[in-house]
Amino acid sequence: MALRRQSVILGALLAPVTLFLGVFFVLPLLIIAVFSFLTPGLYGGVEWAFYHWNYGRIFGWADGIIELYEPIYLRILLRSLTFAALTVIVTLILCYPVAFWVSRLPDRWRLAFLFLITLPFFSSLIVRLYAWLLILKPTGLFNSVLLKLGLIGQPLEILYTPTAVVLGMVYVMIPFMFLPLYASVDNLDRAQVEASLDLGANRVQTFVKVVVPQTLPGILGGAVIVFIPSVGNFIVPDVLGGAKGLMVGNLVEQQFLSSRNWPFGSALSMIIMAVVLTVLLIAVARARKGSGNA
Amino acid sequence: MAPLLEIRAARRDFATPEGGKICALDGVDLDVDANEFVTLLGPSGCGKTTLLRAISGFEMLDSGTIRLGGTDLTGLPPFRRPVNTVFQSYALFGHMTVARNVGYALEVAGVAKAQREAEVAETLEKVGLGGMGARKPGQLSGGQRQRVALARAIIAKPRLLLLDEPLSALDRNLRQQMQIELKSLQHRLGIAFIFVTHDQEEALTMSDRIVVMRAGGIQQIGTPRDIYRHPRNRFVAEFIGETNLFSVTVDRVEGGTALTRTAEGVQVLLPADGRKTGERLTAILRPADFTIAAQGILGTVARAVYLGPDLHLSVTPDCGGPDISVIVRDGLGVGEGTRLHLAHDPARVHVLEGG
Ligand SMILES: Nc1ncnc2c1ncn2[C@@H]1O[C@H](COP(=O)(O)OP(=O)(O)OP(=O)(O)O)[C@@H](O)[C@H]1O
Ligand SMILES: [Mg+2]
Numbered sequence: 001m002a003l004r005r006q007s008v009i010l011g012a013l014l015a016p017v018t019l020f021l022g023v024f025f026v027l028p029l030l031i032i033a034v035f036s037f038l039t040p041g042l043y044g045g046v047e048w049a050f051y052h053w054n055y056g057r058i059f060g061w062a063d064g065i066i067e068l069y070e071p072i073y074l075r076i077l078l079r080s081l082t083f084a085a086l087t088v089i090v091t092l093i094l095c096y097p098v099a100f101w102v103s104r105l106p107d108r109w110r111l112a113f114l115f116l117i118t119l120p121f122f123s124s125l126i127v128r129l130y131a132w133l134l135i136l137k138p139t140g141l142f143n144s145v146l147l148k149l150g151l152i153g154q155p156l157e158i159l160y161t162p163t164a165v166v167l168g169m170v171y172v173m174i175p176f177m178f179l180p181l182y183a184s185v186d187n188l189d190r191a192q193v194e195a196s197l198d199l200g201a202n203r204v205q206t207f208v209k210v211v212v213p214q215t216l217p218g219i220l221g222g223a224v225i226v227f228i229p230s231v232g233n234f235i236v237p238d239v240l241g242g243a244k245g246l247m248v249g250n251l252v253e254q255q256f257l258s259s260r261n262w263p264f265g266s267a268l269s270m271i272i273m274a275v276v277l278t279v280l281l282i283a284v285a286r287a288r289k290g291s292g293n294a
Numbered sequence: 295m296a297p298l299l300e301i302r303a304a305r306r307d308f309a310t311p312e313g314g315k316i317c318a319l320d321g322v323d324l325d326v327d328a329n330e331f332v333t334l335l336g337p338s339g340c341g342k343t344t345l346l347r348a349i350s351g352f353e354m355l356d357s358g359t360i361r362l363g364g365t366d367l368t369g370l371p372p373f374r375r376p377v378n379t380v381f382q383s384y385a386l387f388g389h390m391t392v393a394r395n396v397g398y399a400l401e402v403a404g405v406a407k408a409q410r411e412a413e414v415a416e417t418l419e420k421v422g423l424g425g426m427g428a429r430k431p432g433q434l435s436g437g438q439r440q441r442v443a444l445a446r447a448i449i450a451k452p453r454l455l456l457l458d459e460p461l462s463a464l465d466r467n468l469r470q471q472m473q474i475e476l477k478s479l480q481h482r483l484g485i486a487f488i489f490v491t492h493d494q495e496e497a498l499t500m501s502d503r504i505v506v507m508r509a510g511g512i513q514q515i516g517t518p519r520d521i522y523r524h525p526r527n528r529f530v531a532e533f534i535g536e537t538n539l540f541s542v543t544v545d546r547v548e549g550g551t552a553l554t555r556t557a558e559g560v561q562v563l564l565p566a567d568g569r570k571t572g573e574r575l576t577a578i579l580r581p582a583d584f585t586i587a588a589q590g591i592l593g594t595v596a597r598a599v600y601l602g603p604d605l606h607l608s609v610t611p612d613c614g615g616p617d618i619s620v621i622v623r624d625g626l627g628v629g630e631g632t633r634l635h636l637a638h639d640p641a642r643v644h645v646l647e648g649g
Contacts, residue, residue, distance in 0.1 A: 191385035
């Protein structure tokens with residue numbers, strides 16, 4: 001009885017949110033899903049006729065007359081996944097030790113550091129990326145410092161390479177990795193670490209068997225939050241990437257804005273989403289397996 | 295035979311945030327024999343945990359040595375010391391099953407799985423947790439978690455087990471039951487235990503020897519009986535059990551008995567033992583050392599409480615001075631306001647030199 005009343009109240013509280021998400025999130029998604037199976041209009045827009053060659057162009061069953069199979073699409077998708085994975089790995093490696101260090105700082109310094117981590121959010125992403133452009137270009141800060149120090153003979157070509165894209169994404173994503181990671185590192189039970197050492201596990205064993213599993217929620221959380229926007233990112237490759245740094249997000253952007261082929265853009269989006277969902281499900285399954293904390 | 299554990303002149307200072315210095319260990323000397331049950335007892339902040347952590351290797355000494363079985367432990371990291379700890383918070387690994395928790399020491403030592411499983415099952419049986427191996431620590435009661443922590447710490451057969459207030463999170467009944475179990479387990483395993491508590495009753499019931507600590511230093515080491523009957527100073531006397539302390543001056547000596555008086559005039563009898571008139575002493579009498587008699591210290595019962603079969607009295611002496619605690623077995627007809635005489639056997643009085 002009480003349970004039913006509770007669920008009525010809960011329903012009432014959740015209704016506005018459900019409505020909002022339904023209208024502004026699920027509906028657009030559905031539109032994209034439907035569009036991806038429609039015929040592209042001659043001058044943009046769509047024609048309401050079933051059309052599977054949007055996917056055919058990507059996966060290889062295009063007829064070769066109206067639509068051409070281009071393996072480049074899959075290659076770009078693969079490249080995006082690789083870049084996103086690299087971004088996850090690099091941000092994780094950078095943030096994990098720092099999270100430990102910060103969690104041991106005195107209160108005052110810790111708060112200051114956490115504030116610094118969120119500082120980038122106060123200014124525009126585009127502006128910050130153009131700053132990177134200035135740093136990385138052949139006559140930029142990075143190269144001139146290295147030249148001055150005599151470490152290199154001529155400027156390094158970093159800008160408009162995959163390196164620049166990953167570097168830029170790492171830069172953008174660091175706070176998203178750091179915050180969940182820090183939360184779980186800060187929660188780490190130091191007594192359990194001591195118990196492990198006390199029971200004869202050396203530092204490496206303790207790290208692998210206790211520290212990593214204990215902070216796994218933060219690692220997975222950070223990885224997911226970094227991976228998802230990285231796969232579909234188009235701003236960083238736009239500014240720093242050049243042709244070799246093009247990512248699937250740029251393709252989607254082109255299809256919607258310049259090529260005006262919405263169905264094809266939708267098909268690409270659906271594929272990104274499928275990949276991301278798969279990754280997410282795997283992460284959630286892993287997290288559930290590893291949980292049950294006392 | 296040399297003792298299992300030898301601690302010599304152990305010293306550890308901590309810097310306080312206020313810029314001062316706290317001496318957590320102030321030149322501690324302690325020996326523990328194999329298979330001995332030693333309790334560290336003392337008020338909060340006296341350095342008990344610091345001493346345990348110095349033995350287990352989580353705290354470095356500023357000076358002094360710790361030797362175990364003849365080898366110097368200084369400079370050995372915790373994981374190289376043949377010592378295990380039962381932590382106050384248990385510190386069980388939440389992401390592992392009970393069985394894996396218990397088998398952890400064997401796992402990291404590279405013991406084969408089959409043998410490990412057999413030993414885990416046996417150890418779980420030993421602490422009364424047979425069949426619970428598949429659970430996660432989060433699915434256990436407080437008492438069960440305590441047993442898991444114990445099983446985990448004894449499975450590798452350390453030579454010395456350190457227990458930092460392992461029972462303080464348990465309720466009274468469970469606590470008493472665990473006290474008995476711990477003691478008998480220690481007996482069966484043949485491992486030396488160093489057990490920290492600030493519950494003096496616990497210390498008295500469980501220990502072979504008690505180490506009374508205060509402000510980083512050791513006040514007295516002795517058997518429970520020793521510590522209770524022959525405290526070396528006022529601090530120990532007052533810390534262990536209920537005590538009546540009388541600062542007295544010897545009035546006169548009659549035969550085998552010295553008659554002494556407090557400043558207020560409460561009369562205490564001691565064995566003569568060559569005492570001289572005018573000598574100042576502290577006389578210690580436990581509440582159970584008094585009997586209600588026809589003569590003795592005259593007073594009025596201020597408070598009377600039955601605790602089980604015993605009647606606990608607080609008696610205000612007529613001549614003044616602090617109330618005297620008394621425990622009598624058969625207090626029939628005695629209640630608040632009753633006037634009575636308290637007598638004692640001079641031989642039961644423990645004397646500290648000086649007032
Ligand atoms: N890491 C530390 N930094 C500074 N001071 C410390 C540190 N650890 C302990 N102390 C101080 O050293 C003294 C002894 O502490 P310890 O933890 O050994 O006490 P304890 O006897 O175990 O007390 P309790 O019964 O409350 O557990 C205390 O005054 C404490 O404040
Ligand atoms: Mg302590």
